[in-house]
Amino acid sequence: MTDVTLRERVLAANHAAAAELRERFAARGTLVVNLISSPGSGKTTLLEATVTRLAGRLRIGVVEGDIATERDADRLRRLGVPAEQILTGGACHLEARQVRDALARPGFDDLDLLFVENVGNLICPTSYDLGEAFKVVLLSVAEGEDKPLKYPAIFSRAEVTVVSKLDLLPHVDFRLDVVREQVRTLRPDGTQLELSARTGEGLDAWIALLERRCAAARERAAAPR
Amino acid sequence: MTDVTLRERVLAANHAAAAELRERFAARGTLVVNLISSPGSGKTTLLEATVTRLAGRLRIGVVEGDIATERDADRLRRLGVPAEQILTGGACHLEARQVRDALARPGFDDLDLLFVENVGNLICPTSYDLGEAFKVVLLSVAEGEDKPLKYPAIFSRAEVTVVSKLDLLPHVDFRLDVVREQVRTLRPDGTQLELSARTGEGLDAWIALLERRCAAARERAAAPR
Numbered sequence: 001m002t003d004v005t006l007r008e009r010v011l012a013a014n015h016a017a018a019a020e021l022r023e024r025f026a027a028r029g030t031l032v033v034n035l036i037s038s039p040g041s042g043k044t045t046l047l048e049a050t051v052t053r054l055a056g057r058l059r060i061g062v063v064e065g066d067i068a069t070e071r072d073a074d075r076l077r078r079l080g081v082p083a084e085q086i087l088t089g090g091a092c093h094l095e096a097r098q099v100r101d102a103l104a105r106p107g108f109d110d111l112d113l114l115f116v117e118n119v120g121n122l123i124c125p126t127s128y129d130l131g132e133a134f135k136v137v138l139l140s141v142a143e144g145e146d147k148p149l150k151y152p153a154i155f156s157r158a159e160v161t162v163v164s165k166l167d168l169l170p171h172v173d174f175r176l177d178v179v180r181e182q183v184r185t186l187r188p189d190g191t192q193l194e195l196s197a198r199t200g201e202g203l204d205a206w207i208a209l210l211e212r213r214c215a216a217a218r219e220r221a222a223a224p225r
Numbered sequence: 226m227t228d229v230t231l232r233e234r235v236l237a238a239n240h241a242a243a244a245e246l247r248e249r250f251a252a253r254g255t256l257v258v259n260l261i262s263s264p265g266s267g268k269t270t271l272l273e274a275t276v277t278r279l280a281g282r283l284r285i286g287v288v289e290g291d292i293a294t295e296r297d298a299d300r301l302r303r304l305g306v307p308a309e310q311i312l313t314g315g316a317c318h319l320e321a322r323q324v325r326d327a328l329a330r331p332g333f334d335d336l337d338l339l340f341v342e343n344v345g346n347l348i349c350p351t352s353y354d355l356g357e358a359f360k361v362v363l364l365s366v367a368e369g370e371d372k373p374l375k376y377p378a379i380f381s382r383a384e385v386t387v388v389s390k391l392d393l394l395p396h397v398d399f400r401l402d403v404v405r406e407q408v409r410t411l412r413p414d415g416t417q418l419e420l421s422a423r424t425g426e427g428l429d430a431w432i433a434l435l436e437r438r439c440a441a442a443r444e445r446a447a448a449p450r
Binding site: 006038039040066067068069071090092119120121122123124140142143144146147149150151152153165167168171172 | 378
């Protein structure tokens with residue numbers, strides 16, 4: 001078997017598992033968001049701020065993907081949300097069957113919103129559908145303004161781009177307008193947000209987007225088939 | 226063929242190509258450094274500062290690995306050093322045969338120091354020997370202090386850890402002593418450097434390390450066999 005055939009087989013199996021998950025989420029009216037970025041772009045910090053803001057308004061769960069350590073799941077559990085840690089052991093992305101297995105654990109049955117925080121990597125997670133409603137890619141202003149052009153696949157596949165760590169903007173060389181234009185070229189119909197989870201700047205638009213999309217997912221699940 | 230067998234075959238082929246490269250570099254007395262980090266940790270900026278500092282003292286060449294764009298090689302060419310861009314087209318790491326092919330281009334024959342800047346990724350490049358003398362992993366202070374524990378393989382395999390973007394330290398939550406201890410645990414015999422390529426802080430130790438290792442590589446090549 002060639003490399004290509006093997007890769008196609010792996011992707012086909014993942015696709016089937018993702019389709020099954022997507023159907024299950026749709027029936028329950030659960031919005032699922034697949035968060036992707038480099039290590040250290042602030043995925044977990046954004047989730048902490050999001051969970052805190054939405055406490056009592058939406059039932060939220062988190063599935064965390066990492067090579068090693070339970071640190072990220074622990075950070076979310078401390079905020080009182082169900083959080084399951086998937087340890088990939090070395091693999092550079094999550095696969096749909098891992099998400100399915102994690103969701104078999106208690107606490108994930110009746111959610112309005114499920115975040116899947118992928119392994120820190122701008123490349124490998126791009127090709128793996130996890131049954132999500134949409135992908136969100138984070139790019140911290142500390143990472144430099146050339147990243148969308150250097151990692152075009154993820155910036156074209158993610159419906160939402162979040163420029164994070166906006167509080168660092170005065171201290172780095174990062175032109176927001178240059179990045180906006182790159183992302184618009186790669187994903188003309190996408191949504192672009194700019195925020196700092198640390199200061200709260202820009203969080204309102206992110207929260208509003210999630211609430212709007214959760215309401216739509218609930219309505220679709222309640223509509224007669 | 227199973228996934229595991231295929232991966233083993235790929236790694237074995239890479240290992241053979243890397244061994245051939247290492248022998249060639251040893252015979253010529255060229256020091257080869259494999260630079261690895263997340264996207265946006267400052268690998269190219271460090272190379273620009275390094276090339277500028279060492280101009281006229283060492284003959285330097287650079288091989289750049291990226292998914293897309295020639296931006297990084299262009300940045301180095303502007304400084305007058307031979308720079309070859311490898312576009313992986315989607316692959317998350319460089320392989321030894323790609324480095325070998327890049328070095329067949331003009332300008333790479335008589336170097337004291339060759340940098341291979343890997344694809345921005347803390348995971349995949351870890352397993353691929355490129356014939357280097359040693360790996361350097363960069364971690365920017367903006368990425369967070371938990372990264373060595375979350376990506377232990379690269380921090381244990383890299384002989385040198387460079388904490389970069391030290392000028393951002395006052396603006397982020399990053400305890401240098403916590404990171405030093407994590408890295409020391411993962412790589413007790415490693416060298417740790419902390420610097421800002423932007424301000425020049427800490428660069429002297431990095432330059433001194435490179436000059437010392439280049440001198441040693443030259444001496445070994447000149448010694449009777």
